[in-house]
Amino acid sequence: MANFSPSFLDEVLSRTDIVEIIARHVELKKSGSNMMGLCPFHHEKSPSFSVSADKQLYYCFGCGKGGGAFQFLMEHDGYPFPEAVEYLAEKAGMEVPKETQRQPGDEERQKKAYDMLTRVSDVFASALYGPSGGKALEYIKQRGMPEAIVRSYGLGYAPAGYGFIQQAIGNDNRTNAQLEAIGLLFKGDHGYGDRFRDRLMFTIRDRRGRVVGFGGRVLGEGEPKYLNSPETNWFHKSDLLYGFSEHRDTIRKEKQLLIVEGYMDVLALAAYGLKIGLAPLGTAIGERQIREIFRLCDSPIYSFDGDRAGRQAAWRALERMMPLLKAELSPKFLYLPDGEDPDSLLAKEGAEAFRKRMQEEAKPVLETWLMGLKLLAGQGAEGRARMAKKADSMLATMTDSYLAQAWRQEIEQTTGISLQQQRRHVSSTPSAQADNDTVKLNEIEDRFLAGLIQKPERFRDLPDIANDFFLDKGRVKSLYMRAFSIIAGAEDNNTDIARQLAQESPEDQTLISRWVNQATVQDIEYESLLLDMESNDIRWRLKRGPDLNESVLLQKRLRELQSQQRKLSELLNETGA
Incomplete structure (x- = not known):
């Protein structure tokens, strides 16, 4: 796997507009400081999918998926991480550093394979309308297939006999080896032979719309009735669904x-x-x-x-x-x-x-x-x-x-x-482990963190007791304290804490995306949340059984906070906030 430097990834993201990437699949509309739309990861009737153009992060409040541009391409379009980075880098006009390439020549081999598969698809399509394709074309017409469907889905014909693919593509050793690798030729006792012969051909694409293999229906007598490409580095039958890349957006839109x-x-x-x-x-x-x-x-x-x-x-x-x-x-x-x-x-x-x-x-x-x-x-x-x-x-x-x-x-x-x-006995799986590791936050804690991440200068005005917030929330505590140190070392309040935290802790991007994309935490709500956080912290301390003097001081402070909270609530009611 590629080992991209943090500075390179940061530069790629800085030149990427996540709204543009997501808007290809989701109709986004302005809602406050963010963009909202129907989530592309699950079915919903009311928009709960939020995109922050400012922070370049997305989050769905319905299914909980969130992250940045790399994550969207990986989750939605099926890109492996290196290819997601390379795609966005190319889109931004950046050259991927050679030292980060996956393996010497690997990318070039991949590209040649996909190019060859596309070329073969075009060859089959041409043969359908050629001298030998009459039988296949007649069958298509009998089935009522419009020409627009035939062409857009890449239907074609593989003529009977042997040697068609080599004649159309090439017959040198290197080409034969590549055609064998992508599943078009097989090697027998008498040399290479065409895998598909006298068959109506269906082009099969992966999630990204790349040609990865073929299915062939026999015309006339012969077995099997349908023959697929063999398993290759590009074609994995159990992972693929015919029509996926062509129909994905319509399915999501029409539900x-x-x-x-x-x-x-x-x-x-x-x-x-x-x-x-x-x-x-x-x-x-x-x-x-x-x-x-x-x-x-x-x-x-x-x-x-x-x-x-x-x-x-x-x-x-x-x-x-x-x-x-x-x-x-x-x-x-x-x-x-x-x-x-x-x-x-x-x-x-x-x-x-x-x-x-x-x-x-x-x-x-x-x-x-x-x-x-x-x-x-x-x-x-x-x-x-x-x-x-x-x-x-x-x-x-x-x-x-x-x-x-x-x-x-x-x-x-x-x-x-x-x-x-009967109970199902399940060994620990990555998804189950992830559920166990999920940090549980109550509504006050969640909104408080959203208020801080959305407006990082609030970190500077936190009371000393705030250092002890989230003591029992391991991952959240780490993010919280790291944000403190980032803002303390920043020259001004313009430091993008959310992006820096997301880059440093990619495993926590969903949490960070959630806080960024929540409804804006206004100042008066934030003041109320801060009072609630300190009050809850005091209650937690009292439960631990402090000595008498500390208990008296904590209870006095709790009454003060409750008084401030009542006054703030009255103000909130008066303003209608």
Whole structure:
């Protein structure tokens, strides 16, 4: 990984406008000193996503995500940290220092690979409209695909026989090796051969919109019906969803997401103006793909055929989903009529009727679970016992204890059997550890810190007792004391404490972003908060059992603070602040 110097990172950020970066995906509107919009990380109806143009930090008061420009590119667009830095540096017209490159020649190899994949996509697209592409083009027309969809999604054709890719790209040793590395050629006993032959080709892109691989549908006889690129350094099937980069912004804007089974279903939806479809790459949907889906939309609809195979596929998806379910998520399952898929239904019904079907016929995940258990368990007392036993084992995988309790009550009511309430034994994971490490602040503490970070000169006027605030809040105490030292060493009050703290403690950027993006703490509110902080500190000291003299002094000071607080409250009421 690149080892960028702090001064270089600081320069990149100083030349970056985070509002411009975020505004590509979020409609931001002025709200006080910040910009507000709908959070791109979770579904919400009222804006809780705040961006501070002054401090160059964002924070969502709904889901708690926050940080700076690097974090946004990493969280939202899927950039690894080095590539996020390099992207912003290039955008700012800066040259990345050579000594910080990841490995000698590594960046150039990556670029050549992506360029080659894009070039191959263009070659397949040209072949579709060439002399040998008639069969594939006719198939596309029969499926009702408009030319605009064909071109914008990168559909193409790989001709039958061997040697097409080498003839189009090159046949020297270096080119062959590169084509093999990106999954277009395989090496056999008689040299290199084309992996894709006589297939309609679908270009597959990653989260950033880069071509990373291909899917090919056989035309005529042959197996497998669909063939994907092999696993490479660029193509990881279990991480990808077809249509993701093309549909991400529409899904977030419309707050609708339909998971379908195949590439053509995604394209058919898009052809009818429903750019809300995503599909796994020909295999059962996996946990990492489900996580990505929930990041995009908290109420996705999973579409399956209504036959036995479709219901089995839905059950597998539900089982993989169980550990990831939260009370805030509301996925649904839509079973289509036998023999129909989104493509055929759209052709018969049109877009509006299909939207209506999604709204009226999609079943909540709990209802789908109960129905699936009944089908698995069978009839009679034995069936109810099997149903309860299976439900108990599945509930044990859930991580949201409140949701698991609600589902347990539903299945107990359905079966008439009290479950054994198995507990899920989970080893410490990074996410669980992060939750344990989260510092809990009450509202007064949180607003007080926001008031200080928003207006750093307030640090200079804090009473001596303020040095003892947050003694039991490890990470917050460190940030608080570091801010003291920054402002003490500054020549004036213009030092950007928030940015400096965020650079020095990247693991605390979310906290810092939260304080920066809160509603402005006006002076009169800040005075009240300071009184509350000192009062709470005194109460904490009194609980520790000080000697009599100290106790008398502390109680006297507490009465003084309470008197000041009453006067301040009267003033607040008079001013309406």
